[in-house]
Amino acid sequence: MILAQITDCHIAPADHILTTRYRTSDYLADAITHIETLDPKPDAIIATGDLVESGSREEYERFRELLKHSSLPVYLMVGNHDSREGLRSVFTDHGYLPEDGYIQYAVDLGPVRMLVTDTLVDGQSDGRLCGDRLAWLESQLDGAPDIPTIIAMHHPPFVTGIRKMDSMGLDGSDGLKQLVTRFDNVERIICGHLHRPITRRFANTVVSTCPGTAHQIQLDIRDGLGLGVIMEPPAVYLHAWIEDEGLVTHTSYVGDHGTADVIYDVNGDRAV
Ligand SMILES: [Fe+2]
Ligand SMILES: [Fe+2]
Structure with missing residues (x-):
């Protein structure tokens, strides 16, 4: 089982700076194409929030058009730039989305279970896991304590050193x-x-x-609250379940980086 993770697509209207300068729609199209051409192809995609910039229906429709180029099941969740209602209104056929309330759900990915958690606070950039949301997560974990589990959530639960973030x-x-410690x-x-x-x-797991x-986001762990964006290479994560081993996460860079020089062929024989 391989779960591809994409995040922070920030799809915006056609005349928005995110489209004209940062080309977020073009980059999402590239990421989808990249995942489609992977061998082996992943089993599913999780998009971990900030799918669009302001949560409008128009933006989710643009996002949906781009996702049409994926042949894989795509699971959606909210970040601080998202709108629960905007997302629901355009992805009515995504049956895993709860009809109301927080966008939280469990997904069976074969040997692995994924619990998608909602950290959105309407109108705010920061996130929250309130008592209700933690109680849902606890009930889900209590219900299947022996199945390897991935928790997906937009806001990370730790201090990164990038102070503005x-x-x-x-x-x-x-x-x-x-909770996770249990x-x-x-x-x-x-x-x-x-x-x-x-x-x-984090607790007895890895975040x-x-x-x-x-x-x-520019890497800047100096004092101060400055923040910059930079066009470093975009990437997707590939969370691969290896039987008898566990979950291994690979970084797969999107874009043209040339072709590999083969050192050993598929039989393990020295090729050069
Ligand atoms: Fe973001
Ligand atoms: Fe965010």
Whole structure:
């Protein structure tokens, strides 16, 4: 089982700077094409929020058009730039989306289970895992304590050192830590929001943030609240389940990086 993760697509209207300067729609199209051409092809895609820029129906329709080029099931969730109602109104055929309330659901990915969690606070950049949302997560974890589980959530539950982003962090991470500590089957907590790859130990699991499909957040861990975006190479994560081993996460860079020079052929024989 391979789960591809894309994040922070920030699809915007045609005349928006995110479209004209940062070309978020073009980059999402490239990411979809990239995933389609992988061998082996992943089993599913999780898009970990900030799917669009302002949550409008028009933006979700543009996002939906781009996703049509994927042959894989795509699971959607909300980030701080999203709107629950906007998402629901355009993806009515995505039957896993709850009809109302928080956008939280469980997905069976064969050997692995994914719990998608909603950290959106309407109108705010920071996120929250309130008592209701944590209670749902607890009930889901209690219901299948032996199945390897991925928790997907937009806001990472840790301080990254990129201070401006940390000021838009997650309220409720202590409660999450207490909860996850009770379980030994949480393979990974996968997040977005940071637009760059970051990893941290958290309780008895590992948390990672995924690079964005378009613009990245500049790496700046100095004092101060400055923040920049930079066109570092976009990437997708491939969370691969290896039997008797566990979940291994690969970074797969989108774009043209040439072809590999073969050192060993498929039989393991030296090719050069
Ligand atoms: Fe974002
Ligand atoms: Fe975000």
